[in-house]
Amino acid sequence: MPAPTSAPRTLYDKVFDDHVVYSGEGDTLLYIDRHLVHEVTSPQAFEGLRNAGRQVRRPDCTLVTVDHNIPTASRKNFKDVNSFIVEADSRNQVSALEDNVKEFGLTYFGMSDKRQGIVHIIGPEQGFTLPGTTVCCGDSHTSTHGAFGALAFGIGTSEVEHILATQTLPQAKSKNMRVTVEGKVAEGVTSKDIVLHIIGVIGTAGGTGCVIEFAGSAIRELSMESRMSICNMSIEGGARAGMIAPDEITFKYLKGRPLSPREGEEWDKAEAYWRSLKSDPGAKYDIEVEIRAEDIIPTLTWGTSPQDVVPINGVVPSPEDFPEAQRKNVIRSLEYMGLTPGTPMEEVKIDKAFFGSCTNGRIEDMRSAARVIIAAEKNGGPSKVAEGVYAMIVPGSGLVKQQAEAEGLDVIFKKAGFDWREAGCSMCLGMNPDQLKPGERCASTSNRNFEGRQGAGGRTHLMSPAMVAAAALTGKFTDVRKFMGTHLSEDAGLKITDYSDYLTPVEAPARPAEPTEQTPQGQTPVKAAAAASAGLPKFNVVKGIAAPMWEANIDTDKIIPKQFLKTLLRTGLGAALFWTIRYDVRTNEPLPDFVLNKDPWNKSSLLVCTGPNFGCGSSREHAPWALNDFGIRCIMAPSFGDIFKTNCFKNGMLPLELPQSDLEALYEDASAGLEIAVDLENQQVIRPNGKPPIPFTVDAFRRHCLINGLDDIGLTLEHRDEIENFEEKRTQVWPWLDGVGYAKKGQKIVAVPIKKSAPKTDW
Numbered sequence: 001m002p003a004p005t006s007a008p009r010t011l012y013d014k015v016f017d018d019h020v021v022y023s024g025e026g027d028t029l030l031y032i033d034r035h036l037v038h039e040v041t042s043p044q045a046f047e048g049l050r051n052a053g054r055q056v057r058r059p060d061c062t063l064v065t066v067d068h069n070i071p072t073a074s075r076k077n078f079k080d081v082n083s084f085i086v087e088a089d090s091r092n093q094v095s096a097l098e099d100n101v102k103e104f105g106l107t108y109f110g111m112s113d114k115r116q117g118i119v120h121i122i123g124p125e126q127g128f129t130l131p132g133t134t135v136c137c138g139d140s141h142t143s144t145h146g147a148f149g150a151l152a153f154g155i156g157t158s159e160v161e162h163i164l165a166t167q168t169l170p171q172a173k174s175k176n177m178r179v180t181v182e183g184k185v186a187e188g189v190t191s192k193d194i195v196l197h198i199i200g201v202i203g204t205a206g207g208t209g210c211v212i213e214f215a216g217s218a219i220r221e222l223s224m225e226s227r228m229s230i231c232n233m234s235i236e237g238g239a240r241a242g243m244i245a246p247d248e249i250t251f252k253y254l255k256g257r258p259l260s261p262r263e264g265e266e267w268d269k270a271e272a273y274w275r276s277l278k279s280d281p282g283a284k285y286d287i288e289v290e291i292r293a294e295d296i297i298p299t300l301t302w303g304t305s306p307q308d309v310v311p312i313n314g315v316v317p318s319p320e321d322f323p324e325a326q327r328k329n330v331i332r333s334l335e336y337m338g339l340t341p342g343t344p345m346e347e348v349k350i351d352k353a354f355f356g357s358c359t360n361g362r363i364e365d366m367r368s369a370a371r372v373i374i375a376a377e378k379n380g381g382p383s384k385v386a387e388g389v390y391a392m393i394v395p396g397s398g399l400v401k402q403q404a405e406a407e408g409l410d411v412i413f414k415k416a417g418f419d420w421r422e423a424g425c426s427m428c429l430g431m432n433p434d435q436l437k438p439g440e441r442c443a444s445t446s447n448r449n450f451e452g453r454q455g456a457g458g459r460t461h462l463m464s465p466a467m468v469a470a471a472a473l474t475g476k477f478t479d480v481r482k483f484m485g486t487h488l489s490e491d492a493g494l495k496i497t498d499y500s501d502y503l504t505p506v507e508a509p510a511r512p513a514e515p516t517e518q519t520p521q522g523q524t525p526v527k528a529a530a531a532a533s534a535g536l537p538k539f540n541v542v543k544g545i546a547a548p549m550w551e552a553n554i555d556t557d558k559i560i561p562k563q564f565l566k567t568l569l570r571t572g573l574g575a576a577l578f579w580t581i582r583y584d585v586r587t588n589e590p591l592p593d594f595v596l597n598k599d600p601w602n603k604s605s606l607l608v609c610t611g612p613n614f615g616c617g618s619s620r621e622h623a624p625w626a627l628n629d630f631g632i633r634c635i636m637a638p639s640f641g642d643i644f645k646t647n648c649f650k651n652g653m654l655p656l657e658l659p660q661s662d663l664e665a666l667y668e669d670a671s672a673g674l675e676i677a678v679d680l681e682n683q684q685v686i687r688p689n690g691k692p693p694i695p696f697t698v699d700a701f702r703r704h705c706l707i708n709g710l711d712d713i714g715l716t717l718e719h720r721d722e723i724e725n726f727e728e729k730r731t732q733v734w735p736w737l738d739g740v741g742y743a744k745k746g747q748k749i750v751a752v753p754i755k756k757s758a759p760k761t762d763w
């Protein structure tokens with residue numbers, strides 16, 4: 001337990017302090033109250049447990065579902081995943097999860113369960129996510145749950161295994177950042193516009209190393225669902241997590257949910273604790289950002305990074321609008337997006353519209369889209385999806401779907417020509433058949449517009465559900481305020497009562513042929529023996545050719561796209577590294593100019609990138625696995641995405657932050673095809689031809705673990721007494737957190753004892 005402090009603390013400080021199991025030199029062990037698990041980032045974690053003979057320590061605090069791989073076609077004839085999922089790798093990943101939940105005795109919402117849905121939608125829906133808890137998931141958008149005043153963050157697969165085995169995670173303290181949005185948003189402006197605007201202001205690396213607290217009157221006025229959309233996209237602002245202090249709106253949302261504290265004494269105790277979860281007056285923030293709500297108008301993205309935002313009444317920007325250092329990136333984005341500077345955004349036509357995702361797949365989002373459809377028709381606008389546009393609506397969970405159908409929203413959508421689908425991640429990243437074809441442009445309610453994210457060569461523009469509805473109806477980006485007289489904020493609630501015109505059943509629209517993304521001949525990631533996490537390769541000196549790169553914000557989708565996340569292994573991904581920029585998206589032939597396709601860089605063991613924020617975006621540990629499999633053990637860049645950085649360390653790799661001037665010098669060495677050596681023991685980069693070495697420093701604990709190839713789970717299990725003591729205290733102080741929610745009446749949930757035979761280490 002940390003010593004109680006009288007200094008004013010932030011909301012983040014308070015939740016962090018309440019979960020410290022152990023604090024040593026360089027490492028703090030945090031207790032994780034809630035662990036959500038999905039099929040993509042868990043197979044290797046379960047395999048690791050199995051190999052080490054470990055069990056899941058707190059099945060009662062673990063909730064599992066499937067979301068990324070599953071088709072969104074009607075489940076009317078669903079029998080089981082093996083007969084329903086056509087694509088073999090997706091099927092294998094889902095059925096591996098089903099085997100794992102059985103073997104490890106976990107609560108699972110499968111495809112025949114109406115509670116199944118996107119992991120970040122079902123947690124809050126069930127009351128599994130609660131204020132003041134720590135919430136983790138092998139998924140970057142775990143930040144969503146911070147809307148409840150939880151400390152919620154995404155992790156990689158090695159960390160999933162760590163939590164499954166120990167219910168804890170080593171964590172360094174992040175910086176405190178506060179984004180205050182004061183004032184009242186204008187008509188037609190939603191929480192999605194607020195968060196896109198914020199990311200436009202702070203940039204995708206603006207929150208790196210920070211937990212953002214969202215504050216101010218405009219945030220306090222939002223509904224829980226709108227708050228979730230904001231915290232969801234904190235990761236797009238580079239932050240570790242986003243948080244909003246719980247209040248009456250939070251308590252009201254949680255009352256009566258299946259896993260919320262029971263009404264009466266338990267609820268009262270919980271609510272009293274939750275009320276203490278706000279930043280103290282005078283609490284210090286490392287970074288403060290202030291935004292005027294009045295300045296925000298409906299916003300959308302033009303480029304391939306979530307920070308590339310523009311107001312709907314703006315034009316496609318030109319490279320000259322940006323500082324010199326960013327121009328190369330802007331030119332590349334414009335080219336990829338097929339846009340000409342100066343074109344009014346409202347003149348840009350779309351091919352597809354996608355509603356859904358963990359950002360905007362909730363009931364209020366569905367209502368918001370339905371209101372636009374009704375208003376458009378009533379105000380003399382279009383009443384049907386524009387000719388040539390395919391528009392799909394994918395509810396975030398089975399319960400959202402059920403609720404929407406109970407309200408008749410599905411009928412409104414179908415009548416206007418939208419395709420009403422089943423719950424899942426769907427075209428947010430297209431691990432299932434819902435994808436864009438090369439060159440197709442999509443208005444999307446999702447959260448990432450990375451190159452190839454929704455399909456190789458696909459062009460994604462992020463915006464609010466209301467704006468997507470407007471674009472679907474007109475066939476081009478449209479200022480939704482033009483045909484809406486009414487207030488569109490989700491918190492205003494939906495007051496459509498006149499459904500009569502919409503209640504005639506209609507046929508689903510024809511779905512365009514599904515594109516497939518194939519792996520070229522001879523490049524199929526080979527199936528190798530699954531590696532356990534225990535025992536990492538030691539990192540001492542790594543010497544070799546370094547691949548030079550200059551791009552900013554190289555996201556993990558770019559390092560390894562979604563179609564390769566279906567593997568059950570940690571190995572074999574080297575051939576797919578940088579897939580979308582290394583191979584021709586149409587022919588799958590290697591692009592001769594891409595650095596890793598050329599001699600001598602096809603043998604690189606280091607990578608030098610002069611652009612910041614390397615590895616931002618998704619939590620997929622497949623990114624460092626792919627780099628490692630290619631042979632790259634050390635990446636040098638000005639800054640890294642937080643989750644990527646941790647994932648590298650967990651795989652015995654070194655993400656090395658260096659000043660820009662040093663990187664420019666190393667970029668020259670690398671471009672000349674000369675060998676560079678990274679000496680971790682002596683903390684220096686040794687340059688070729690006797691040039692002076694570049695000194696660096698790496699956190700002492702990380703360095704020790706890398707040099708000695710230490711396995712984190714082994715280290716943590718040495719603190720078993722502290723973990724057990726923490727759990728005893730937790731049961732007394734926060735009794736509602738012991739997960740009896742899904743247990744049968746009278747059934748006692750007991751934590752699985754930590755194996756006393758945990759391996760000893762010399763640390």
Ligand SMILES: CC(C)[C@H](C(=O)O)[C@@H](O)C(=O)O
Pocket residue numbers: 040041068138139140141154429565617618619620621
């Ligand atoms: C699959 C998962 C690792 C990934 C994430 O972490 O975000 C996915 O949800 C995404 O949106 O790219």
Ligand code: SF4
Pocket residue numbers: 067068118139141357358359424425428429446447
């Ligand atoms: S961002 Fe998209 S793919 Fe990732 S969890 Fe959310 S809905 Fe699923």
